[in-house]
Amino acid sequence: MRKRGFEVVSTYLDKDIHLPIRQTSGSAGYDIEAAERTVIPSIWQKGVLQTLQQVQGLQSESVDEAAAQSADIKPVLVPTGIKVYMPENEYLQITCRSSNPLKRSLVLPNGVGIVDSDYYNNAENEGELFVQLLNFGFEDVTIEKGERIAQGIFLTYQKTDDDVDNGVTRQGGFGSSGQN
Structure with a gap:
């Protein structure tokens, strides 16, 4: 089984x-690789510097323009080509490789990714795992197919005494467990 x-x-x-x-043999995490070549653009080249300069002027028009420009500054979803299965009381925690920030200026913008057991084989994307990466360096970073980009650690969780199963079944893929 x-x-x-x-x-x-x-x-x-x-x-x-x-x-x-x-x-x-002592590693907690399973190394997750990129399924295809992916470029992670520098946030500085996407407008962070210009945004900071506009906000520094504290003019309302500049702040509005800065907000519009900052909409382009977002993480890249790197495909992995894999899915994960586990018991109902477990989840896979996606964490950044320790070398990513130090050597490549890459971070997981949400700090940690959570893959729930019911994400497996969802109708939207078959449960494929994606790793969010943000590049805080000054140059774009190219991730090559097969390059290790994150680690996955299986963890169990507990439910409260008054936990109620609301009967909701996952309907989508990435980011589908809630509206907010």
């Missing part, structure tokens, strides 16, 4: 995708 593991999603079956592995 299968408990937890990784599978390749159908759209990547013939694309030589590697399932995550732990690099050492």
